[in-house]
């Protein structure tokens with residue numbers, strides 16, 4: 209049908225749709241339900257939890273009161289519950305659906321598959337067949353979906369000037385609230401700014417009548433936060449922003465500058481902090497570096513006497529990853545991972561790492577987006593992260609189960625120059641001194657632990 213109308217006609221139809229009065233906003237649930245605290249507590253048990261993590265309760269309470277909120281919690285801080293629990297309650301009590309706008313289309317299916325029984329999520333993305341899309345839209349209309357994950361481009365098309373492919377409000381249940389995942393993408397200050405995010409809230413407000421927005425991010429600096437709250441329509445940024453520690457307390461951070469990084473890395477891995485770490489990610493900036501460092505680790509650490517305690521003959525060949533049994537700290541299985549590998553190879557490395565058969569992955573930033581492995585015990589930066597926000601995101605992949613985990617940055621003067629003179633100092637200072645929120649505090653003077661394994 210669309211093929212039969214001209215671009216001009218399509219533009220007029222869009223304009224009309226955009227001008228049509230939006231539906232009435234959904235009432236805050238706290239005004240409808242008598243004991244909202246008790247309902248929230250019961251819902252927490254549905255998700256299998258006994259208590260809230262830092263920041264979750266306040267965020268959820270605000271959304272149930274219809275108040276737009278920006279949540280800044282570290283990677284693994286439990287941001288998903290902040291939208292899933294209120295979405296579940298709004299759907300059960302008011303038959304309203306929650307829209308979750310996420311730029312990470314490849315991870316949408318995973319987010320749905322891990323839901324507890326009774327909580328119903330769905331997603332719409334470009335990788336689905338028309339029949340799959342129709343089935344989701346039918347479920348949505350029949351009120352069978354508590355929340356729907358969609359890309360920003362489905363709401364606002366790529367030109368940013370008109371609506372995307374998502375049905376109009378007349379073909380949807382009422383929308384409880386809209387959750388904008390990776391909300392820093394709304395800010396031009398952010399390293400992963402996405403233009404389609406700019407019009408997102410406006411379209412959701414004007415076309416779909418959404419009044420309550422929940423922004424989620426792990427990596428917002430002060431300037432990014434300022435931008436994001438503006439887009440979310442928040443007038444009282446201080447009270448409407450919920451923050452946890454930017455880097456979880458269970459991460460032990462350190463940094464060093466070494467004349468020979470290869471030697472320093474091996475010494476560090478053999479040392480007390482890292483020699484028993486079960487799952488380790490080492491970030492490099494270049495693909496060929498990942499291959500070289502992975503080989504270095506395999507050759508330098510296989511069955512070295514000081515690790516084994518007594519001599520053991522080395523295996524004839526590189527140990528076959530598939531056959532590795534339970535964790536043995538003497539065995540350093542190690543593979544590289546980068547975007548230049550075939551999709552099949554990348555999948556097999558990721559699978560082996562997730563299952564614990566592979567201990568170390570030496571990777572570019574291509575590895576780790578959306579990685580939900582609870583027991584990553586160490587993240588090392590052989591090369592510095594490309595920005596401070598990336599650093600926070602990457603170390604956040606360690607210790608998601610709350611257990612003590614270790615992170616180390618190797619400073620490289622060349623990279624410091626490439627990234628700008630303050631970047632290295634910022635990471636050095638902050639990684640050493642620890643617990644200051646990058647969005648609210650300037651790095652304190654350098655005074656922290658300095659690990660220099662090769663000095």
Ligand SMILES: Nc1ncnc2c1ncn2[C@@H]1O[C@H](COP(=O)(O)OP(=O)(O)OP(=O)(O)O)[C@@H](O)[C@H]1O
Pocket residue numbers: 257258259260261264281282283284285286287288289426578580608
């Ligand atoms: N209240 C809670 N009690 C215990 N565990 C929780 C709680 N909330 C969330 N979790 C667990 O914490 C882990 C991280 O949660 P989640 O995936 O929501 O983090 P996130 O902040 O979205 O991380 P990322 O930024 O990587 O997406 C999950 O394994 C989740 O099951």
